[in-house]
Amino acid sequence: MIKDTSAQDTVLAPPLVLKLKLPLLLGGAGLLVSALVWASFGRDSASVSVSGEELQMASLRMSTLTRDIATTGKIVAANAPILYATEEGTVTLISQPGDKVEKGAVLASIDSPKLASNLQQQQAVLEGLQSSLERARLDARRDQLQANKALDMAGVDLAAADRESRRGDQLIENGLISKIDYEKAKDDLHKAQLMFAHAEKETNLTKDTLTFEIKNKELEVNRQALVVAELQRQVEALQIKAPVEGIIGNWLIEQKARITAGQPVLTVVDLSAFEAELAVSESYADELGLGMDVELSFGDLTVIGQISSISPEVRNREVTARVRFEQSQGLKLRQNQRLSARVLLENRANVLMVKRGAFLTSGGAQLAYVVKGDLAQKIPVKLGARSMSDVEVLEGGKAGDVWVISSFEALQNAEQVRVR
Structure with a gap:
């Protein structure tokens, strides 16, 4: 009986190629994976x-x-005064808007009958006081003359009494007059001396009194003269004159209008001095400061100015700043001319x-x-x-x-x- 076929099996050794194939495959697969990983990393780092x-x-x-702020602005007149009416009345505008005017030229006039009448009344009062002063001076001369006359007469009486007293001295020594007549002569001398002394004091007092009264009259005249001078100044102010050389800006009232004291009449633009008005964003408002340098550009020209004023309020999310700068004939500036600017905050x-x-x-x-x-x-x-x-x-x-x-x-x- 046959149990199995093990006796028939033969053990065969594998070829050398088969032994090396598996490690080579594994190594190649590892290299491939490494290359793919490296390529993946390379692709992610610069994708x-x-x-x-x-x-x-x-x-x-x-x-x-250099920290700065870029902005825009316009040229404005540094001096553009508004002229106001000084009194109530009817205004007559003489110069038209845009007219060139010289300093001191009459631009408008106001007709004020009330002020003119008041001036005439006060002038009449002044003339009356001046007449009273002249009359007082004449009276003072007359009174002074009377006082001097009384003093002179007292002097004559004193001289006569003194002469009689000296004659009495001689006669009493020779016993030619009685003692009573002698004493009466002495009394007359003493009386004449008293009268002369009082006349002298009266003359001085009269002089002082007359001087005081004339001084009061002069003060009244001077006071009234000041009133008249003030009214004359007000009448002259009815002629509204140009405070600067420039051009008429705008009429602020109609021709022949009835106006009140303090009402604006017109504007005068001084063309001899300009400033730049800049609109700066409110976000930079806290960084602006007076005296900061500003670079202004007028086309191809560039000038450096300084901030002279900053508006305390914000309008339309902007703050207004004024810039002063040196001006020359080459700039050829005009009112409301646009410009660009650069505010230099710090370096x-x-x-x-x-x-x-x-x-x-x-x-x-x-x-x-x-x-x-x-x-x-x-x-x-x-x-x-x-x-x-x-x-x-x-x-x-x-x-x-x-x-x-x-x-x-x-x-x-x-x-x-x-x-x-």
Whole structure:
């Protein structure tokens, strides 16, 4: 009985080729997988390719950053006074709007019968006071003459009494008169002396009194003269004159209109001095200051001025600023002429900066692409102050780096972009 066929089996050794085939296949598969993984990583790191002609690039540099504000404005007259009526009356406008006028020329006149009548009345009062003053001076001379006459008469009486007294002295020594007659002569002398002394005092008092009264009369005349002078000034002010040389701006009332005191009549524009009036966005209002330099552009000409005034209020989201500047014949300025301006806020020396571009909005001012060779790498950055042409770089770059400053739209927000 046969149990199995094991006695008939023969063990055969596998060929050498078959022994090496399996390790070779496994090794090749590993190399293929590694190549695919490497290719995958390479494709992910630079998945976008952009032509360099589509991008704008700029190098970071150390320089002086000038912060400024770009704005527009117009030329306005530095001096454009409004002339007002000084009294109530009927106005007659003499000069037409646009007429050139000299300083002091009569532009309008006001007819005020009330003021004219008042002036005439006060002039009559002045003339009456002046007549009273002259009369008082004549009376003073007369009274002074009477006082001097009384003094002279007292002097004559004193001289006569003194002579009689001396005669009495001689007669009493010779016993030719009685003692009573002698004493009477002495009494007459004493009386004459008293009368002369009182006459002298009366004369001085009369002189002082007359001087005082005349002075009061003169003060009354002077006071009334001031009243008349003021009324004459008001009458002269009815002739409205040009305070400056220039042109008539606008009539603010109609011809032959009835006006009240203080009502505006017309404007005069001084063409000898101009200022620039700028409209600055309210977001920069807190940064404006008096005396700041402003670069004004009139076509091909550029001048430097200084801010002279800043409006305290905001209108239409703008703040109005006035700029004074040196003027020359070459400017040929006109009222309301348009201009462009650049307000120079500050200068920062030794600042790392790069030219402004669309990358500020594309990256939200927090991202940038730095170009190294043919790759553009996205990096986080921190930016600072900005001017019209440059922006300060605080973090994320160094001098000599090249950044993409155009829009990031073509870069598709990739981490790395190949620039060809």
